[in-house]
Amino acid sequence: MITLGFVYVLSGLAFALFALLGLLDRTNPKRFGNAAFWGLLAVSMLAGDRLGDFGNGLLVLALVAIAGTGQIGKGPGGDIPAEEQADRAARHGNFLLLVALIIPAVALAGTFLFKWxxxxxxxxxxxxxxLALGVLIALAVGMARLRPPLLLPAQQGRRLLDSVGWAAVLPQMLASLGAVFALAGVGEVVGGLIGGAIPEGSLFGAVLAFGLGMALFTIVMGNAFAAFPVMIAAIGMPLLIQQYGGNPAVVAAIGMLAGFCGTLMTPMAANFNLVPAALLELKSPYGVIRAQIGTAIPLLAVNIVFIWLFAF
Incomplete structure (x- = not known):
């Protein structure tokens, strides 16, 4: 049986390859920092369960130290010229889109197949x-049809990660922060503070506090996965589910969507909002956020109404 360990091994091998290729890139003055960062991440994926809590804690501190001191960066050169990209797009046409669509198609099909x-x-x-199988299948199909140099996908993937830098692992870090907050009892403290502001017996007031809380905590923490443990412990579980009898699946699923609305509005979600602005060379680093706010606010309102309508 294929388990989650397969995904960890696949990810670990990919990061190890990125670390090795980065170390061999003599044109990049930050190649040692890149290699150390992605190499430590590979160790976390491949041997994290053997390191124990203390060992993984030291590994995370090392990652923070490398990123915090600015030791990660993209080297000069290596980009495929725009003319060559345009020529390849003209020659291969819609096949390039097909390769990209293989990943979500396999992820969707496998989700149902493996359960049935x-x-x-x-x-x-x-x-x-x-999802991991979809990546492998898409890579195999693309390599068979396009026939690029063997290491080209790995090299370009490594260069993209070097450009994104520490923000590539921000979701995992923030999700871990949310778990730490939950264990520390932050949810209960927040619940006590918010509970005093919710009118007694007001179902919609509790739903509104939950939805807004998910969005606001996401704005502060940068990731809905970090906000979810706090808000589900503060309002979701004690009020919406236990007191008012809400459907846990609806409360959790749409609550996460409310949190994602906060993701669209915060620079803390650097990998979603600041990195694209840098890659697209926008004049303002907050250009992506400004473009998304007009969608995020009404979408948040819709999600709050959906929880109220469909969870009870």
Missing amino acids: VPGIADPKQATLIS
């Missing part, structure tokens, strides 16, 4: 396993 046919993969992790 037991014994192939862990049904609890069907989506992540299917």
